[in-house]
Amino acid sequence: MNYQALADQIKQWATELGFEKVGICDIDLHEHEAALQKWLDAGYHGEMDWMARHGMMRARPAELLPGTIRVISARMNYLPPKAQFASNLSDPTQAYISRYALGRDYHKLVRNQLKKLGEKIEKEVEKLSYRPFVDSAPILERPLAQKAGLGWTGKHSLILDKEAGSWFFLGELLVDIPLPVDTPSENECGKCKACITSCPTGAIVADGIVDARKCISYLTIEFDGIIPEEFRTAMGNRIYGCDDCQLVCPWNRFSDLTQQKDFHRRESFESPDLLSLFAWDEKTFLQKMEGSAIRRIGHLQWQRNIVIALGNAPYSEQIVSALEKAKGQSETLDVHLNWAIEKQLANLPSSVTSHQRLIRIVQKGLPRDA
Structure with a gap:
């Protein structure tokens, strides 16, 4: 040979x-x-x-x-x-x-x-x-x-x-x-x-x-x-x-x-919009990720990662609302959801008065010093 x-x-x-x-x-x-x-x-x-x-x-x-x-x-x-x-x-x-x-x-x-x-x-x-x-x-x-x-x-x-x-x-x-x-x-x-x-x-x-x-x-x-x-x-x-x-x-x-x-x-x-990806339920995630390496991390971990990104995004009432609605799926996810909501509220635009800021924080059930 x-x-x-x-x-x-x-x-x-x-x-x-x-x-x-x-x-x-x-x-x-x-x-x-x-x-x-x-x-x-x-x-x-x-x-x-x-x-x-x-x-x-x-x-x-x-x-x-x-x-x-x-x-x-x-x-x-x-x-x-x-x-x-x-x-x-x-x-x-x-x-x-x-x-x-x-x-x-x-x-x-x-x-x-x-x-x-x-x-x-x-x-x-x-x-x-x-x-x-x-x-x-x-x-x-x-x-x-x-x-x-x-x-x-x-x-x-x-x-x-x-x-x-x-x-x-x-x-x-x-x-x-x-x-x-x-x-x-x-x-x-x-x-x-x-x-x-x-x-x-x-x-x-x-x-x-x-x-x-x-x-x-x-x-x-x-x-x-x-x-x-x-x-x-x-x-x-x-x-x-x-x-x-x-x-x-x-x-x-x-x-x-x-x-x-x-x-x-x-x-x-x-066009990977964060809120659109976050809106996927598990069935949608599995369908969209068919044949993808991403599928193996599972829906909850996918959501966890997006939650952090949403927390880092500019303040949006829509984002805060979506994060609030996602609570209760798992303790691990909730830890990240609470962090992201606090991060969002901390980034409220300066145009929002301190009174309005306090109302929004209390409405979300967060500490006043959030």
Whole structure:
């Protein structure tokens, strides 16, 4: 078997399957184990207990698929046309949703394409043990991507490429054949700290190290409890994820738009008015989010995130009324509703007299010093 020729063929097949770039690396990640353990010991994984539960398996691909000696790392662009970054973030009455989640859930699409790639390789070599992963197993995908030459780990902890920025998904195909490996990428961040200084909640605590407990993406997606009050105002109108660290990255000037229509903005998010999204009942939420990664957080968490955004919006009687009517669904939601109502009343226009202000506060059943 001419493995170099096979590696070249694999990359060609991957391009035909919709991947923008593919690289190959060995499975030795021992140099990352100490940093991973230190990150876990610091509690930076928050309530993502599965990260600690799987421990060092994340740095040992062969424990996921015995016999694995190579990882084929692939990336697929997801930046949609008309991303509307500025217009969404600058309008506090509109919801900001991380650009990776505007279309269909990427897990199934990327995994299916990786599976097809594995099938093509298997047909060529006749005997192959392989397994595709897309955020579906405890594996250090970013260090693997860097070893495979797909980019370097930026200070925001995401993979960056000087020809493509960071708006792409990663996926891995574990195989048991001795393919030639690619040259690892070198770090090109230099002295730039734009991502660190722009993080709304200060979640990037050191170069390449993110404290998930402060990260808006973690808080709005992975965490289903009561969001600490210290982060709520900083969340602004971000109701699902956060792209700020990518938005300010100079390398993202070179990003290409996705060729996958499934990643384009869905109709429900063409004009994501906060009050309109908040009005969805659970049945509507499940229908509108069919095939979306957002669906997995559930209706109550969706509402919780929107409640915080509504609290951060300019004062509106309509908003206060909607928040009041939503009470009683759950204790966790009520905590956020009360905060948002207080925040709204604290932002009453100066044109409202102090007497009118007091009446409105008392009517809402809030303390007079609210």
